[in-house]
Amino acid sequence: MFSPGRLRCIIVDDEADARRLIESYVRKVPFLELAGFAESATDGLFLIRETKPDIVFLDIEMPEMTGFELLKLLPAARPAIIMITADPSYALEGYEHELTDYLLKPVSFERFLKAVNKVDTGRAPRHLPASPEPVREPFSSTKDVHESEQDTDFTGTRNDFLLLKENKKLIKVAPSEIHFIEGMRDYLKLYWADRVAIIHMTMAKIEEALSPAQFLRVNRSYIVNKKVIREIEGNEITTNSGRKIPIGVTYRANVLAALQKNRI
Known part of the structure; x- marks a missing residue:
């Protein structure tokens, strides 16, 4: 039973670590609720039809069928699609599919929040939880400015x-x-x-x-x-x-x- 006012989400990704990361982010956001996950695009297609989610976090490169091939099988009145991939070369094709957003792995929590907040821009602004401390990497000070202040x-x-x-x-x-x-x-x-x-x-x-x-x-x-x-x-x-x-x-x-x- 889903809570009223929350956005139902599913995760379609064949990588277990990627699924767990996005699941942890979903559980941090008060207005999101996880409806399920799938390890392949085929299972994802059935899960979308069964749960009728508001948001699908969709990987591109999966066995048997890609994320883009799955999109072609969905009706016009489809959920918001947030594509997640490690390959930036898919951005142009993603644009042609009118995605809500396009996230590059590894996805930061702050970038995740900005993506899900695009789903219902017609509603009143939501209260967002504070972002965790960023993981320090090479060029970390530059990257923090990039992700938190300038987008x-x-x-x-x-x-x-x-x-x-x-x-x-x-x-x-x-x-x-x-x-x-x-x-x-x-x-x-x-x-x-x-x-x-x-x-x-x-x-x-x-x-x-x-x-x-x-x-x-x-x-x-x-x-x-x-x-x-x-x-x-x-x-x-x-x-x-x-x-x-x-x-x-x-x-x-x-x-x-x-x-x-x-x-x-």
Whole structure:
């Protein structure tokens, strides 16, 4: 028998340690209640139909059937899905499935709280329990700022450097090395000359960290480094690598004005 006013949760993950961690987090939060867990996507599908949960904590890589394959079998009126994985490369596919949130293992309690609080944003703010002391790891002081104060995947100062959190690593990157940034709701794809990184952050937050003298917001979904702009034709930018990026109607005047300052 479930308590009224609580959100029913299930955990679908083939890793016992991962299940136990999320279960311990669920039990710490007063407005959550555990309805069960499954060790495979197949069992998870039946458990969802049986318990009708409000939230599913869903792993991606599982035997027999992946978490994404399970999602395709659910009806349109499905529970909130919080995907949990150790591989950040799944973020783009997760965005396409309209997930509530996407968490990277190992999941901190604070990041877990932020995810579950997104499930019912229409309700009044809930009282959240205090977070436990963080486990100290390499770059621990930087990571604490990242997770508790900024809710972004970087720290550092404008015009200096960014520390990008990619999977379990913090990578120091000079902004000048970034060619352009593509926004995908709560995730960003950062493009360099030879690689792409996916991080959990909004366009507004990373725009605050970048120098406007160096970077241009050219539409709602793209920020471009001025140095990689090869040409502009109509409402389209071509980068040095040949990538075509549209200029938004409301951004065109600002883009042209910014580039005009460097015209000879």
